[in-house]
Amino acid sequence: MPKTGALSQLMQALRCLPGVGPKSAQRMTFHLLQRDRRGARNLAESLLAALEKIGHCIQCRTLTEGELCRICANPGRDRTQLCVVETPAEVYAIDQATGFKGVFFVLNGRLSPLDGIGPNELRLDLLEQRLASGEVKEIILATNTTVEGEATAHYISELARQNGIRTTRIAYGVPFGGELEYVDGATLAHSFNGRKDY
Amino acid sequence: MPKTGALSQLMQALRCLPGVGPKSAQRMTFHLLQRDRRGARNLAESLLAALEKIGHCIQCRTLTEGELCRICANPGRDRTQLCVVETPAEVYAIDQATGFKGVFFVLNGRLSPLDGIGPNELRLDLLEQRLASGEVKEIILATNTTVEGEATAHYISELARQNGIRTTRIAYGVPFGGELEYVDGATLAHSFNGRKDY
Ligand SMILES: [Zn+2]
């Protein structure tokens, strides 16, 4: 029966997408091959292009094409305000939803000693260098409100204090324990603009 | 900001998947690039392989690699029982869930005069040829229980009657108005094995 190699392989491959189980993968496979081959080809090509072109910004470590992301490459951004987030998705969310004109630093993780993730794994040395340069006047902590996110925020606020830099935390308008990237834009903007000294 | 070309293009491309809106596409994009590049590459390659290799079986018109699908190519299948379904997804579902050992005919649609879909568009001439050959002893109608599905079943039962062929309809154990491909395997098996003369 039509559980041919290429068909079942595609069903399996779609499972790498978050939230896609066996039933969804099956539905997607038949939809693509039966009704949207053009979309399927475009998806394959977009995946390959993204994999080839997209790496991490050498300055803020968000996902980007080229060495520097658009924010870091933009001379109009205010380098005295540095917003620290856990993931590139959060840079994206904050930049889309808020009026923030500063720059970012992406941890690509959060402190989690039990999982072996410490300051070295998050490259907090890069952040320290940046703080030591004297350019930054305010650090905005936008880590998540999870236990690890809070611990990470605390650690960075200590680094900031040592360098005499003001530290703020985005306001708790976001649902406690929630992940920033899934919060709607309005809530996120409100929370961001209502940030307080930490 | 990181809404670079390749990134936003990938977010857009993922929207071709059924059930994937802008938020899901964004989440999938960051997940793939940040946490599962290997899965992303595998998905791209599986899509291209499927597009290249998979077409329609010349006999039953389900999706398959090569000219004939595994069912039509299998000499052990009972060619006297012909199950008529609307889509390849339903061939897949019935073959996985039931003990059916006959063969299929895939309409790749359903009669819908208002949308300009008549017997010609469904290639019912191919079905008529098959019925006229004398090989088929029973037609099992497994079209959906929608208005169009019922009309299609009725039309095919008339063709069968003209050729003196017994027609059965799978039992209504499936939720009325539901799409076969989303029904769980046990219900589908029950419904299939409890089919009645039509
Ligand atoms: Zn950057």
Ligand SMILES: [Zn+2]
């Ligand atoms: Zn076939």
